Amino acid sequence: MPTCKPLLLNAFNMNCVGHINHGLWAHPRDRSIDYHSLDYWTGLARTLERGGFDGLFLADILGVYDVYQEGIELTLAESIQLPVNDPLLLVPAMAQVTEHLGFGVTVNLSYETPYSFARRFSTLDHLTRGRIGWNIVTGYLDSAARAMGLDGQLEHDRRYERAEEFMAVVYALWEGSWEDSAVLRDKAGRRFADGAKVHEIDHHGEFYRLRGYHLSEPSRQRTPVLYQAGSSGRGQAFAARHAECVFISLQDRAKARELVRSLRRQAVEAGRRADDLKIFLGATAIVADSDAEARERLAEYQRYANPEAGLAHFAASTGIDFSRFGLDEPIRRGNRNAIQSAVDNLTAAERAVTPRALLEQHALGGRYTPLVGSGATVADELARWVEEVDIDGFNLARTVVPECFDAFVDLVVPELRERGLVKRDYPLDAQGRPQSLRQRLFGAGDRLPQRHPAAAYRRSSAGASPSCSAAAAAPETL
């Protein structure tokens, strides 16, 4: 293998029954209907840490998928991300049974207040000892806006303008309110913290106002590891400026390579480095002892998968009600709620897509082309993606749980370790502690580097030398 950079592994999951590969909840061995119990999640976390995974990524959605057939009948029958419980509350229990595994969690900022939101993530960074990440989303469902008491959503680009301001406020809270040396924990001197080094944030912007001190003392990473998945032009620009981890879901190598190149170029243009972005591809793997057995397993899973449920999910993602088209009718128009870029993609040129073609693409109930084979076959395939497309790792969707994660850990991970692509043990930091998530992902410090826009919100003590203070806090980031 010519590639030598390590391959990053995230599991992709959600606090619900049907996530990506729809219908598989009905498989007799599948346990995803137990998503509401703690054991389900602590068991998963232990499996992932056994397999050297870097993180567990938890998606989330506010609102319901009511585009397909203009209702939620199928959504509820197949449990297509409904019911969906809060993902953040899973993290403390999983952190309790692991030492290294990171957690990236989606929270839609459009319905959050920066002050309490920032405290929630600081709390998680404390409780996990620096293993928390935040996937920044701005939402896209009208049903969420209505449920949150609004008439509708902000227009797409305005949502990103609001997101930019939200980031400014939470960076100020996380990075700028408490100086590094503010907390003393000095019992003998009776000083827990030094009031001169804790600062009020005073923000008065277009979307947000805040005057107050951050409620949490500094945590190991301060700002959580930042994830983003926007694919629009505005979304890519946002990722290039803020994100440390980017998720892409393009299953076509050439298109994915083009997107990766564009993202890295935009990061450099934004004053960052090309490898400041770790890029993860959404993937589904079906693994067994041999290639033939893996193909059999795929066929078995497909008997339980529901392509129509996958289509209903895709309908919500694109805003197009595919049930309004004949099975072989080319999709040449959207409807009221359609997302124009999605319509454009589906109607492009002569190869306009039909519902039947979409159903075939969703044979396993989801939109990722499954990688099928023995551990060696799948490991080779993953390595080839990293090598050819310049991604950094994978966001591995589940099929039948827990066996899909066990099979990956038992069959693929040893092959990846054999190839030197996945670590045998989690490295420790200089003090012999488990690394923070950011340390492990970037091989540098706990904190964001100075070239990241969040660093502009740091402040040094009036009395202290700024360079001293910065050097003490984050020597690796200068």
Next chain:
Amino acid sequence: MPTCKPLLLNAFNMNCVGHINHGLWAHPRDRSIDYHSLDYWTGLARTLERGGFDGLFLADILGVYDVYQEGIELTLAESIQLPVNDPLLLVPAMAQVTEHLGFGVTVNLSYETPYSFARRFSTLDHLTRGRIGWNIVTGYLDSAARAMGLDGQLEHDRRYERAEEFMAVVYALWEGSWEDSAVLRDKAGRRFADGAKVHEIDHHGEFYRLRGYHLSEPSRQRTPVLYQAGSSGRGQAFAARHAECVFISLQDRAKARELVRSLRRQAVEAGRRADDLKIFLGATAIVADSDAEARERLAEYQRYANPEAGLAHFAASTGIDFSRFGLDEPIRRGNRNAIQSAVDNLTAAERAVTPRALLEQHALGGRYTPLVGSGATVADELARWVEEVDIDGFNLARTVVPECFDAFVDLVVPELRERGLVKRDYPLDAQGRPQSLRQRLFGAGDRLPQRHPAAAYRRSSAGASPSCSAAAAAPETL
């Protein structure tokens, strides 16, 4: 002992360093500066369950205590509820290491959106298998309002009007969106849930608008056990209507008895039963092997306690900056932010209070008169409170942790068990499972009784008989 009703035990804590008895963080054996680590909390949870505690009550505050000396210097030096991390995120890890212990958590509804708030508590009710409670507060700090982007708070009684509407919306989500028989989990029939039995909530009120389905399927208790601590007239009326557990902090028996009588009378007037309210007294116990040793321990603790920090906390609670008065000057007026009822209490008649008198009241750093003695002495004292004041139990504040909880469990609980006041084992439900928190507190079902206002939001299936459906769901509550 003539009393035969069991005595309920809550530990009272907060995700911060200094909670009630201020200054004790500086005690060499105190570990409260480790509040940001998971082990600190899982250790506490295990101790409480060993001692047969019914619950752990977690307070919270948004905003900072900036009334005393018009700043936060002392607040930070003594860590007076600042820093303060999010309390809800502690629950999953503690639930993971316990089976019976309940969790009551404060969330200020003034800054919450009902849709996402309701999901958060449903998620916790699922993960704890029915052991979650919510302490309803509306907030009182201007610093919180500013930090949340507002010019100031709503006026006191308007906050309660908003709270009434908030309750209506979350009751509708918790009790009315999913029918009892909506979730099928039917793999063979490929129906996770029946769309005909999941209903959209459509609320358009003065303070809140919401149109949407509750995102979580029904949890064991659905509505969390409801706690409340309001002591104003409006607060008492709210408690009498909604609360299942009420916290009082009056340390004078005659006044406490009067308040308890008033609360129970108001509950009956609101169509509920006098014992639908479980009333907890805030208390501090200093226990040792003998009365003499307990008095020595109190004296030792007091050397580390900081009465001025207690006074700064009390200043924020009353809105009066006591530092503006001479040490022996009677407090005869408030200042700009003063809470009028607090001023009235302190200035009443000839016995107007001085800062010196308040400092003496805060000799242990907090406002609860410590119960000091051997296990037997403290047990007798607790029993006497229950008997004479008609309360149901205690909310036990911490002093030096973890030794204060260990001492209580090792010395007081055996005496209470001896007297038949605390159970020897947690009872199980009819199916042999640990009881839900509501079941244990009230000896009835998992759900709120039909006479509680939340029950009005339940709905039966169009096809099913309402009485059948109600009987199946909550036979014990009719």
